[in-house]
Amino acid sequence: MLSPFGKRQARVPNLNNTKAKDSKASSRVEDVLASNKPTEANPVAALAKDELWWCDHFQWLKELGYLLRPRYAPGWVPSWQNTKKKVVSLRRCTNTLGKFSAFVTIATYWDWNYFVQYPHLLDATRIADGSYVTLKVIKQSRHPFEADIGRYFSSGPIADDPANHCVPIYEFIEVPGEVDKIIMVMPLLRLYDDPHFDTFGEAVECFRQLFEGLQFMHKHRVAHRDCMNLNIMMDASSLYIDAFHPYDPDMRRDFKGEARHRSRTQCPPKYFFIDFGISRRYDPGDEAPLEDPIWGGDKTVPEFQRSIEPQNPFYTDIYYIGNVIREDFIQGKSGFEFMIPLVADMVQDDPVKRPSMDEVVARFNILRKDLSTWKLRSRVIDREDDETSGLFSNIAHWTRRVIFIIRRIPPVPTS
Numbered sequence: 001m002l003s004p005f006g007k008r009q010a011r012v013p014n015l016n017n018t019k020a021k022d023s024k025a026s027s028r029v030e031d032v033l034a035s036n037k038p039t040e041a042n043p044v045a046a047l048a049k050d051e052l053w054w055c056d057h058f059q060w061l062k063e064l065g066y067l068l069r070p071r072y073a074p075g076w077v078p079s080w081q082n083t084k085k086k087v088v089s090l091r092r093c094t095n096t097l098g099k100f101s102a103f104v105t106i107a108t109y110w111d112w113n114y115f116v117q118y119p120h121l122l123d124a125t126r127i128a129d130g131s132y133v134t135l136k137v138i139k140q141s142r143h144p145f146e147a148d149i150g151r152y153f154s155s156g157p158i159a160d161d162p163a164n165h166c167v168p169i170y171e172f173i174e175v176p177g178e179v180d181k182i183i184m185v186m187p188l189l190r191l192y193d194d195p196h197f198d199t200f201g202e203a204v205e206c207f208r209q210l211f212e213g214l215q216f217m218h219k220h221r222v223a224h225r226d227c228m229n230l231n232i233m234m235d236a237s238s239l240y241i242d243a244f245h246p247y248d249p250d251m252r253r254d255f256k257g258e259a260r261h262r263s264r265t266q267c268p269p270k271y272f273f274i275d276f277g278i279s280r281r282y283d284p285g286d287e288a289p290l291e292d293p294i295w296g297g298d299k300t301v302p303e304f305q306r307s308i309e310p311q312n313p314f315y316t317d318i319y320y321i322g323n324v325i326r327e328d329f330i331q332g333k334s335g336f337e338f339m340i341p342l343v344a345d346m347v348q349d350d351p352v353k354r355p356s357m358d359e360v361v362a363r364f365n366i367l368r369k370d371l372s373t374w375k376l377r378s379r380v381i382d383r384e385d386d387e388t389s390g391l392f393s394n395i396a397h398w399t400r401r402v403i404f405i406i407r408r409i410p411p412v413p414t415s
Contacts, residue, residue, distance in 0.1 A: 050119030066124040123246035132188040141180050143277040165213025167272040189233035192271055201376035201411040202264040204368050209271045215357040221282040223313035226296030227320045234269040268413035302349040315351035322346025334381045376411035377401050
């Protein structure tokens with residue numbers, strides 16, 4: 001039988017990190033972008049149908065203290081219109097930098113599709129303090145528990161508990177004339193693994209926070225039910241020297257270059273679980289709730305493959321978070337074999353045999369104490385890295401490590 005750790009399974013592509021050029025993809029993009037005129041044939045230049053909703057609410061949101069980007073302002077005119085500039089990306093057509101000139105890569109194809117996939121999400125600036133936030137529109141008829149769970153974890157003493165890793169909700173806004181819709185205001189976050197992890201110590205701290213956060217949720221009788229890798233993010237506000245663009249996080253917000261950042265060792269981030277659309281909160285007395293299977297982003301859940309019988313969602317959560325570590329670290333990177341025994345138990349086929357989150361945390365605390373300082377300061381290497389690039393990266397890495405040792409910066413950064 002093939003070991004579950006022997007081969008990395010295919011994942012949903014990381015839209016924020018895709019940078020490879022691809023001639024076929026470029027050809028597809030060229031076809032779409034043949035005209036710079038805002039017509040139905042060229043949705044990149046025109047405002048998409050779902051974007052019009054945000055345009056209609058631009059002034060109202062501004063009065064509430066949230067400013068959308070100029071693209072959504074009344075009377076917006078594309079900066080490239082009536083010029084010879086070529087539009088290649090929805091993310092780069094924000095009118096924040098009219099002189100920006102870009103080239104076609106496969107990334108631009110994903111960029112163009114981004115809003116189509118996530119029309120309910122948009123970034124904004126909070127006028128009161130200039131901070132960047134994310135606005136999420138939810139339909140309460142479709143996700144009746146999301147707002148209530150958000151309120152629960154964002155209110156009272158629970159909100160300030162350091163073990164709480166549920167994305168904080170700053171404000172809930174009811175939409176006039178649309179009783180089914182509510183806007184949740186959240187911090188602007190990044191995918192948890194972007195930028196890449198520099199050291200094993202950084203990854204170990206990430207694991208600790210994720211285990212702590214899921215344990216906290218389960219303690220409060222909330223099952224996430226979709227805690228796969230795309231629903232794990234981080235607050236990178238202290239990590240980044242330059243503000244990054246929300247639709248192209250590799251770039252500065254003004255597109256005058258790439259966004260510079262420090263390492264997690266220097267500026268430890270806090271990790272958060274997002275998207276509680278299919279989550280449930282249970283009565284404390286309901287120790288073993290059962291729910292009909294519902295597919296989240298990870299389609300590999302063993303108990304969903306062979307049965308439609310109700311399952312305990314807390315067991316499924318443990319599989320999800322274990323599978324994140326299995327696919328993104330054990331299979332995707334070298335040197336994480338120390339996590340195999342624990343993760344193997346978390347992802348085993350029989351959900352009843354999986355450890356509880358209390359057991360996961362206890363076992364993880366023991367194994368991380370056995371890791372040497374040398375191991376914790378060592379560089380995390382992707383399995384596909386070639387030897388030449390690895391050599392230069394190692395030299396740069398250990399140069400930084402020596403500086404951190406001299407400055408007595410601990411190998412496991414804590415936020």
